[in-house]
Amino acid sequence: METTRHFTATTYVVADGAVALHEHDGLGMWLPPGGHIDRDELPHEAALREVREETGLAVDLVAEREDVSSSTVESLPQPQQLQLADVNVHDGTVGHQHIDFVYYARAERRELRPREGEQPAAAWEWFAPSDLAADRVDPDVRDLGRAAIEVVDG
Numbered sequence: 001m002e003t004t005r006h007f008t009a010t011t012y013v014v015a016d017g018a019v020a021l022h023e024h025d026g027l028g029m030w031l032p033p034g035g036h037i038d039r040d041e042l043p044h045e046a047a048l049r050e051v052r053e054e055t056g057l058a059v060d061l062v063a064e065r066e067d068v069s070s071s072t073v074e075s076l077p078q079p080q081q082l083q084l085a086d087v088n089v090h091d092g093t094v095g096h097q098h099i100d101f102v103y104y105a106r107a108e109r110r111e112l113r114p115r116e117g118e119q120p121a122a123a124w125e126w127f128a129p130s131d132l133a134a135d136r137v138d139p140d141v142r143d144l145g146r147a148a149i150e151v152v153d154g
Contacts, residue, residue: 008098009047009079010034012148013059015107018126019145020055021137022119030127030137032145034100043101044077051105055124056113059105062152080104080151081144104148 012032013020021030033054037046044061051059063077081102088096112121125131129149132142 003094003097005097005099007037007043008034008085008100009037009043009050009103010100011047011051011059011061011103011105012080012144013051013055013057013105013107014148014152015110015126017149017153018110018128018131019148020057020107020110020112020124021127021141021145022054022124025119030125030141032141037101042076043079044103047101047103047105053115054118056111056115057107057109059107062104062106077103080147102144104151106152 010032011034019032021032023029024031033051035046035050035054037043041049044063047061048059051057061077063079065077066075068075079101081100083100083102085098085100086094086096087098088094110126112124114121114124127137127145129146131137132145137145
C-alpha cells in the first residue's frame with residue numbers, strides 16, 4: 001500500500017496564559033486549529049487562515065524569520081515544529097500522513113467566533129498549563145500546548 005502525504009498547518013493560539021483547543025469531531029481528541037495547506041498557500045498563510053476560520057481570531061504568529069533575501073528569495077516565518085503525523089493506520093500499515101507545520105500565535109482576546117460550518121464556539125476550551133495535565137489531552141498536544149504558552153507569554 002502506498003502512503004499518501006498531505007501538507008498541513010497547525011497553530012497553538014495563546015491568550016492570557018492558556019491555549020485554545022477543540023474536541024475534533026472525527027478524531028475524538030483535543031486539537032488546536034489547523035488543516036490542509038491549499039495549493040496556492042504558503043504554510044504560515046494556511047496557519048493564519050485556519051485560525052480565522054475555526055476560531056474567528058486574528059492572531060500574530062510568534063515565528064522567527066531568517067535575515068536572508070534577494071530579488072528572488074524571501075525568508076518565511078519558521079514553524080516551531082515540523083512533524084510527520086500518522087492519520088490513517090490499518091493493520092500496522094500507514095495509509096495517510098500529514099507533514100505538519102506547527103506554529104505558535106498570540107491572540108489579544110479569548111472570544112471565539114468560528115465561521116459557519118466550523119465547530120461552534122462551545123466546542124472550544126481554553127487550557128491553562130494545569131488543565132493540559134488532564135488525561136483527556138494527548139501527550140503531544142499537552143507538550144506543545146505548554147511550550148506555546150511558555151514561548152508566547154514567557
